[in-house]
Amino acid sequence: MAGLTGQLGHGLASRAAAAGVELVPVVRPVGRWSAGTRVRRTFPQLPELAEAAVAGDVTQPHWGLEPEQLDRLASDVDLVLNVAAETNWAAPARRLHQVNVVGALHGLTLARRLRERHPRCGAYVHASSVFVAGGRVGVVPEVPFGPDSRRTEYEHSKWLAEHYLLRRVAEPGAASGSNGHRGPQVAVGIARIGGLLGDATTGHTAKLSSLYQLAAARHRRWPWVPVTSQGRVDMLPRDRAADALVHFALGVLRLADPRPQIAHVCAGEHAPTLRSVLAAFADLDPHRVHAPLRAVPAPEQPLLWLSTELPRLQRLAPTATNAVTGLRYLCLNRVFERDRLARFLPGDPPAVTAELIARLAFDLAAPASRPRALDRPFARYA
Numbered sequence: 579m580a581g582l583t584g585q586l587g588h589g590l591a592s593r594a595a596a597a598g599v600e601l602v603p604v605v606r607p608v609g610r611w612s613a614g615t616r617v618r619r620t621f622p623q624l625p626e627l628a629e630a631a632v633a634g635d636v637t638q639p640h641w642g643l644e645p646e647q648l649d650r651l652a653s654d655v656d657l658v659l660n661v662a663a664e665t666n667w668a669a670p671a672r673r674l675h676q677v678n679v680v681g682a683l684h685g686l687t688l689a690r691r692l693r694e695r696h697p698r699c700g701a702y703v704h705a706s707s708v709f710v711a712g713g714r715v716g717v718v719p720e721v722p723f724g725p726d727s728r729r730t731e732y733e734h735s736k737w738l739a740e741h742y743l744l745r746r747v748a749e750p751g752a753a754s755g756s757n758g759h760r761g762p763q764v765a766v767g768i769a770r771i772g773g774l775l776g777d778a779t780t781g782h783t784a785k786l787s788s789l790y791q792l793a794a795a796r797h798r799r800w801p802w803v804p805v806t807s808q809g810r811v812d813m814l815p816r817d818r819a820a821d822a823l824v825h826f827a828l829g830v831l832r833l834a835d836p837r838p839q840i841a842h843v844c845a846g847e848h849a850p851t852l853r854s855v856l857a858a859f860a861d862l863d864p865h866r867v868h869a870p871l872r873a874v875p876a877p878e879q880p881l882l883w884l885s886t887e888l889p890r891l892q893r894l895a896p897t898a899t900n901a902v903t904g905l906r907y908l909c910l911n912r913v914f915e916r917d918r919l920a921r922f923l924p925g926d927p928p929a930v931t932a933e934l935i936a937r938l939a940f941d942l943a944a945p946a947s948r949p950r951a952l953d954r955p956f957a958r959y960a
Contacts, residue, residue: 579658580685586661588816591624591627599828602651603632604643606633614628617631639684641688652692653696656698656700669731678736679742683743683746686743686766697762701827703827704768706770707733707771708812708842710729710737723740729886765831766830767829774816777817778815779817784816789813789904803871804881807878809911810849811908815934819843823843841922843919845930848927852908857932858932858935859936861933888902
């Protein structure tokens with residue numbers, strides 16, 4: 579798998595063993611840190627992950643793995659999972675394309691090359707984003723989407739990855755082997771991930787999402803936030819999202835359907851409104867230990883336009899770009915369907931409450947949680 583050190587990767591690291599899954603992380607070395615060193619420093623409590631880690635880079639063909647590494651992994655790997663992404667909304671378009679689009683396509687090629695070497699590898703699962711929905715409101719189905727001018731650069735890169743993956747699967751001869759003949763197919767799953775928060779039990783987080791900017795607003799003396807009438811906050815704790823993703827991936831592998839499977843791994847119909855999250859925040863802090871946040875009514879479409887067009891019209895600082903972009907994920911009245919996801923799960927799809935979201939985002943005395951610094955860059959989605 580790629581993307582272990584991200585928010586969703588942290589969730590997978592903590593939950594994979596309980597699902598009977600062994601992870602082989604593909605990790606990009608940084609400076610003097612090898613792949614194993616990065617994993618060891620990030621997950622000191624999971625030494626087996628560091629031992630299994632291999633050096634690679636999703637922007638390179640076959641994720642940078644050498645032929646001898648492919649030969650060694652082919653008989654051990656059942657499925658290739660890609661949760662790596664450039665999730666900084668202010669990142670240059672070239673970087674977004676390299677990681678989110680090219681990395682996704684290289685992951686499919688890697689799965690097919692492993693299958694060429696050994697029949698064990700049967701599936702490729704790519705983590706996309708529910709926000710490829712762009713400006714859609716209402717009920718959002720688990721189907722492929724067409725072009726949408728209202729997507730941000732980040733959303734467009736995630737949509738392009740889906741678009742090219744689906745096209746690769748559909749094209750005759752798309753699985754051609756390295757020697758020119760048609761190679762074996764693998765099942766393909768696209769998991770559209772919703773917004774992510776820290777662990778539901780510990781409160782620990784690896785990345786800060788748009789919702790955390792509301793907590794940070796207290797320290798910036800920014801006491802208000804624009805709120806639409808029914809804008810929903812579709813976010814899950816990373817451990818619950820990881821559980822659902824593992825079951826979806828294993829289901830895609832077992833189903834072995836040549837048709838790609840698309841599922842929304844998110845809160846769906848349980849996503850609370852932003853108003854209810856702010857109300858929960860106030861209820862959890864009755865003595866107003868924290869500075870209150872005032873909801874200012876705002877229309878939906880202007881906020882959507884602002885988050886899409888302002889960064890295109892005027893060069894903004896990365897923090898400002900992320901702040902403006904984050905508003906769109908808190909203000910749109912839409913429900914992401916999860917019917918297909920439910921077919922792959924042993925129980926009900928993951929649920930979340932306004933209180934849990936408020937506890938995690940604002941760090942309000944969650945059991946076993948520890949204080950988190952809120953001055954790091956936010957705007958992080960899978």
